[in-house]
Amino acid sequence: MNGASSHWTSRLLLGGTLVSAICFGAGFVLGLVGLVPYGEVVSNAGVLTILATPAVALVSTAIELRKPQPQAAWLAVGVLAVLAVAVGVALFAH
Numbered sequence: 001m002n003g004a005s006s007h008w009t010s011r012l013l014l015g016g017t018l019v020s021a022i023c024f025g026a027g028f029v030l031g032l033v034g035l036v037p038y039g040e041v042v043s044n045a046g047v048l049t050i051l052a053t054p055a056v057a058l059v060s061t062a063i064e065l066r067k068p069q070p071q072a073a074w075l076a077v078g079v080l081a082v083l084a085v086a087v088g089v090a091l092f093a094h
Helices: 007-032 036-065 070-093
Strands: none
Touching: 007 036, 036 070
């Protein structure tokens, strides 16, 4: 099948997942050995990573698909815009 490349999108999703899992594991271990403040910082980095991963992947998808599938690229941009509005509403409603 000769579909559009999603090489970077899949790598970013995998990388974000692995980095966040490593951060969560390291934060857990740091908490177990008594370094709770450092564990919290590392765990928070994991949370930020796992939250940012889909947004970064959507940007990558839009870039990768802009020439071969422009409608799909615009759809990724639209989903990213909806995500941004949802985050904005959540932040301002709090």
